[in-house]
Amino acid sequence: MLKLGIIGTNWITQQFVEAAEETKSFKLSRVYSRTEAKAKTFADKFKADDVRLSTDLDEFFASEDFEVVYIASPNSLHFEQAKQAVLNGKNVIVEKPSTSNIHEFAELEEIAKAKSVFVLEAARHIQEPIFKKISDFVDRNRADVSGATLSYMKYSSRYDDYLDSQNPNVFSTDFSGGALYDLGVYAVYDAVVLFGQPDAVNYDAEILSSGVDGSGSLTLKYDDFDVNIIVGKTKNSFMPSEIYFGKRTLLFDSAGDITKIQASDEKKHITDIPADKSDNPMDSEAVEFARIINQNDQTTYKQLMKYARIVNHVLEQARMNAGIVFKADKEK
Ligand SMILES: NC(=O)c1ccc[n+]([C@@H]2O[C@H](COP(=O)([O-])OP(=O)(O)OC[C@H]3O[C@@H](n4cnc5c(N)ncnc54)[C@H](OP(=O)(O)O)[C@@H]3O)[C@@H](O)[C@H]2O)c1
Known part of the structure; x- marks a missing residue:
């Protein structure tokens, strides 16, 4: 079971967590929000007492209780948040577009490679x-x-x-x-x-x-x-x-x-x-991302990374x- 942390508490994150938990491969574990109240409201939707809450990003990423983060913040924040996740050894599923420009993309791709974690751009369709x-x-x-x-x-x-x-x-x-x-x-x-x-x-x-x-x-x-x-x-x-x-x-x-x-x-x-x-x-993306991470499917990952690089x-x-x-x- 992949333990999941999330950033962003809008409807899209709820939709993703529902899809992720439906796969039985992910379990929501920690919620980051800028406010405790929103983090709690989000966690309560999933009726899980063991979901932890964070309002501090450093504390969130330092925590050991998730290995994959789903990032659905405004586009400009994706890069710094994904970078911080990677540097803390987390796998990343980040909403499209994963970066604001190709300089950010190249840096993110490089550090993900160095840290041997996945950065998956959530092009669901x-x-x-x-x-x-x-x-x-x-x-x-x-x-x-x-x-x-x-x-x-x-x-x-x-x-x-x-x-x-x-x-x-x-x-x-x-x-x-x-x-x-x-x-x-x-x-x-x-x-x-x-x-x-x-x-x-x-x-x-x-x-x-x-x-x-x-x-x-x-x-x-x-x-x-x-x-x-x-x-x-x-x-x-x-x-x-x-x-x-x-x-x-x-x-x-x-x-x-x-x-x-x-x-x-x-x-x-x-x-x-x-x-x-x-x-x-x-x-479909939740199923596929879980499969790629669990099976360490580098071939598919490289193909998706190539698409993301060209798109960006x-x-x-x-x-x-x-x-x-x-x-x-x-x-x-
Ligand atoms: N795949 C899809 O079908 C789909 C659909 C919709 C959106 N998206 C993508 O999902 C991402 C989020 O889109 P959205 O429309 O939900 O964005 P949004 O409403 O502007 O922000 C999403 C979340 O980020 C946090 N946030 C908002 N403003 C912030 C700020 N100034 N500083 C720090 N955090 C802030 C909020 O969470 P807290 O208040 O809890 O911190 C908010 O719930 C985008 O990349 C978008 O492209 C994808």
Whole structure:
């Protein structure tokens, strides 16, 4: 049983701990929050008397009662928290994107290697069986790929807070926020896992007055096709995502929350492709991360690390291209 510590007490951490405990491979052991009350409220959700609470990060990481930490704090905090975890010998599961820039990524990767611990970037959707259906389809038809349009644009309730001058983390350069780093990362993962590293990146973003991108259009250029990505947190899109194979098309309902896949043949007849979908979208990554850690599966780990490295590079290239500067960039 892997004992689990958590940082961040928002709904996403609850969803992850539910998925993790469901695997029977993880057991929540320690909760970090900036306030004792929030740590206790979180721990109480799991009705476990033996869960310990911390409000001090040094004390949290020094404790011996967990070996894996799940980090779901604002993006800009991931790097320092993951680094501290690694230096204390903990394995890390860190929400996407794991770092704010490629300097942080390189340093984190290096110290994780030196300390022989895992740092797993929680790109939940690429572990889901429904995504594997898409990647199998692409692999079988790789020679015919002629492009893709990936879409992930959802009006965020935090945009209302932003408009109300409440400065939510996800719309702040101080916290490495914005549409690309929050939602675009899913579509970039799709492209990198399905097609590899792009040759060139171009990001046309609508920049908000806080300095982050509210929405944008990202183009990833490959040898013989383009992947166009539509991303946003300031409007709702119902556009499907599509991968083109000449006259044939593979359609799915979202670049990040995939629930339905269809294929259109050369005569434009559309058929559903059946695929399993778990109620909790974090189930598959929880199972896979436990397996990788328990079996010390270095082959899969290296592959996931490679994806994460490329994704973090692409995000930074796109950001630089659009002139988006994070506070973390100035601190490097
Ligand atoms: N995989 C997914 O499906 C998914 C979905 C949503 C979010 N995410 C990722 O999860 C991460 C957290 O997102 P979120 O929307 O939950 O972020 P958030 O609400 O801004 O913050 C998450 C937690 O971090 C702590 N925190 C907030 N502000 C902080 C500050 N200024 N300094 C230190 N700690 C602070 C809070 O915990 P305490 O008050 O208890 O300290 C809070 O519950 C992000 O990386 C996001 O991309 C992933």
